[in-house]
Amino acid sequence: MLWRYDPTRNVIIGVRDPLKVLELYLSAGLLMPVERFLSAQKEWIARLPKAENCRLEELIEKAAQLRQFESIHGEGAAIDLGHSFMKKMLWHHERKSILPEYLLENAERANHQ
Secondary structure (H helix, E strand, O other), X not given: OOOEEEOOXXXXXXXXXXXXXXXXXXXXXXXXXXXXXXXXXXXXXXXXXXXXXXXXXXXXXXXXXXXXXXXXXXXXXXXXXXXXXXXXXXXXXXHOOOOOHHHHHHHHHHHOO
8 A cells, every 4th residue: 555644634645656745745845744654654664665765765865954954943944835835735724724833934934044
């Protein structure tokens, strides 16, 4: 079974290419759902084909870079508010709060620096 982390409901949902979903989250600067997925899916990660290990290692490295940035600027600071995925998330957030406000505040502050 394949997995995707849904940060709005904190559940795992099946998808065709879960690494692509994680790459999307990271490209938008959404570190928390990626870290939660990676820590919760150790068995799934262990079963990854060798060909996917390189992608996973790149994801882990990118996540470490974002974590370093957030350790300086605050949780959520790595979120790219201009990213197309984040624009969709923010559209939904306006209708029903799905992200803690402090994350968005840190992202806004960091995006303006």
